[in-house]
Amino acid sequence: MVLPIRFVLMRPRNAENLGAAARALKNCGLADWAWVTPEAEDLAPARRLAVHAEDVLEGVKRPDSLEAAVSDCVWVVGTSSRKVEGKRRMSPRAVGEELVARAAQGPVALVFGDERSGLTNAEVERCHDLSAVPTAPEQPSINLAQAVLLYAYEVRMAVLEQSAPPPGPLPVAATDAELARVEETLETLLTSGGFLVDAHPGRTAVRDLLAPLRRSRLTRHEARLWLSALHTVRKRFPSPIAVRTDESED
Numbered sequence: 001m002v003l004p005i006r007f008v009l010m011r012p013r014n015a016e017n018l019g020a021a022a023r024a025l026k027n028c029g030l031a032d033w034a035w036v037t038p039e040a041e042d043l044a045p046a047r048r049l050a051v052h053a054e055d056v057l058e059g060v061k062r063p064d065s066l067e068a069a070v071s072d073c074v075w076v077v078g079t080s081s082r083k084v085e086g087k088r089r090m091s092p093r094a095v096g097e098e099l100v101a102r103a104a105q106g107p108v109a110l111v112f113g114d115e116r117s118g119l120t121n122a123e124v125e126r127c128h129d130l131s132a133v134p135t136a137p138e139q140p141s142i143n144l145a146q147a148v149l150l151y152a153y154e155v156r157m158a159v160l161e162q163s164a165p166p167p168g169p170l171p172v173a174a175t176d177a178e179l180a181r182v183e184e185t186l187e188t189l190l191t192s193g194g195f196l197v198d199a200h201p202g203r204t205a206v207r208d209l210l211a212p213l214r215r216s217r218l219t220r221h222e223a224r225l226w227l228s229a230l231h232t233v234r235k236r237f238p239s240p241i242a243v244r245t246d247e248s249e250d
């Protein structure tokens with residue numbers, strides 16, 4: 001299903017950016033976009049960069065104003081680092097997720113300013129919310145085509161997340177009692193082997209050894225496998241050691 005998510009480019013100046021943006025949109029399964037009063041006249045460079053995305057490049061809409069570009073949209077986000085009272089400042093990821101969610105209500109749009117000065121004050125005011133890429137302060141500006149790719153990628157990830165199949169059922173986890181039996185059996189074996197007696201006396205060492213197993217949240221099958229392994233090792237000792245396997249329990 002094609003979602004009604006529109007990328008609107010205000011006054012784009014660079015033809016190479018347009019070609020790269022077309023390719024980025026197609027990479028992410030998007031094709032609805034518009035150029036408002038583009039300043040790039042020779043589109044030959046755009047065609048060279050729109051590799052396998054010539055259809056997206058040729059299918060662009062060309063409204064004469066931002067108002068015309070978003071008149072049918074139920075939510076409009078502008079890309080700007082400005083802080084405006086009453087407008088949220090959203091991360092690209094949050095924008096991607098909300099674009100996909102709100103697209104169920106109707107067309108939505110993401111608006112980009114021109115490469116030199118960005119969106120005007122009037123254009124910012126027309127947007128419901130704002131978003132900016134959290135770039136490093138040493139290099140705050142970002143290329144237009146790169147920005148299109150970044151936001152298109154977040155939309156793509158949100159679409160995939162929404163359509164992902166539900167996870168499979170979790171395995172039965174080991175109970176605290178089953179983990180305690182592993183600990184008890186391990187302590188018996190280590191005592192018989194001399195580890196606890198000679199080098200590490202006391203139950204503290206056993207708890208430390210078992211701590212990674214508890215953190216890993218063993219399944220019931222894994223706990224029983226540990227008990228079975230310890231039982232096998234016990235058979236190699238000359239003196240009998242009482243080991244509880246409890247393999248018959250559910």
